[in-house]
Amino acid sequence: MEFSLDTLIYYITLYGIKLIVSIAIFVIGKKIAAWVVAVIKKLMDKSKLDETLSKFLCNVIYGLLLVLIVLSALSNLGVNTTSFVAILGAAGLAVGLAFKDTFANIGAGVLLIFFRPFKVGDFVNAGGESGSVEEINLFSVIMNTGDNKKIIIPNSSVIGKAITNFSANPTRRVDLVFGISYDDDLKLAKQTLLDIVNSDERILKTPAPFVAVSELAESSVNFVVRVWAKQEDYWGVNFDTIEKVKLAFDEKGISIPFPQMDIRTIK
Numbered sequence: 001m002e003f004s005l006d007t008l009i010y011y012i013t014l015y016g017i018k019l020i021v022s023i024a025i026f027v028i029g030k031k032i033a034a035w036v037v038a039v040i041k042k043l044m045d046k047s048k049l050d051e052t053l054s055k056f057l058c059n060v061i062y063g064l065l066l067v068l069i070v071l072s073a074l075s076n077l078g079v080n081t082t083s084f085v086a087i088l089g090a091a092g093l094a095v096g097l098a099f100k101d102t103f104a105n106i107g108a109g110v111l112l113i114f115f116r117p118f119k120v121g122d123f124v125n126a127g128g129e130s131g132s133v134e135e136i137n138l139f140s141v142i143m144n145t146g147d148n149k150k151i152i153i154p155n156s157s158v159i160g161k162a163i164t165n166f167s168a169n170p171t172r173r174v175d176l177v178f179g180i181s182y183d184d185d186l187k188l189a190k191q192t193l194l195d196i197v198n199s200d201e202r203i204l205k206t207p208a209p210f211v212a213v214s215e216l217a218e219s220s221v222n223f224v225v226r227v228w229a230k231q232e233d234y235w236g237v238n239f240d241t242i243e244k245v246k247l248a249f250d251e252k253g254i255s256i257p258f259p260q261m262d263i264r265t266i267k
Contacts, residue, residue, distance in 0.1 A: 019077065105139045105140065106138050108158065126153065127154075131146065172229060179257055180255065188252060194209070225241070
């Protein structure tokens with residue numbers, strides 16, 4: 001099939017104009033998409049949405065807008081975009097199946113960031129591990145253990161199990177149990193325990209300290225001691241109270257039973 005010069009000029013002009021318009025659609029559309037995302041980002045910042053989540057949502061929105069812009073530009077050139085949509089759908093399905101665990105972590109990360117069961121700096125038990133939270137991102141939670149080990153837990157493992165946040169409330173209850181011998185003075189032991197907890201300024205007066213006999217065990221009479229302290233004083237009160245009780249019991253002749261084994265030999 002032969003083309004005349006006029007026909008050639010016609011097609012060059014026609015597709016040249018379409019190409020220029022398509023380029024214009026892409027360039028202008030890209031700028032509009034960036035402006036839309038910037039507006040959405042400002043709205044998210046005003047609503048005090050988490051920075052990680054807002055960045056992720058902005059990237060997703062920008063990516064979707066960019067796909068629409070490219071399809072519009074191709075459609076202007078006369079390209080059948082229906083097949084491209086089908087290809088993108090199939091590719092999306094394949095990627096989704098290949099990276100289902102990754103997407104599960106991203107989904108769990110969004111839930112963690114949105115519902116905030118804990119924040120950076122909290123001491124938690126999550127995903128079967130305990131430690132201070134150092135970072136929460138879209139894929140994992142990074143914690144630092146008490147013995148200075150870094151643990152990286154996938155978000156899906158965190159969201160799928162029980163979460164214990166030890167730092168959520170400003171105060172915590174310290175629960176201790178002390179046993180004395182059946183031969184010891186019960187009232188003296190109870191008063192000694194009350195004096196110890198009442199003399200510690202870190203122990204809160206409200207709720208009031210609680211000391212009571214909790215069990216008549218096989219070889220000891222057990223006292224339960226329950227006191228409240230500020231979050232930052234929990235371990236100090238816990239360890240110091242145990243030490244003070246041992247020293248006070250020794251001073252007053254109150255014995256703390258310990259397991260014993262009698263071995264008899266028959267001649």
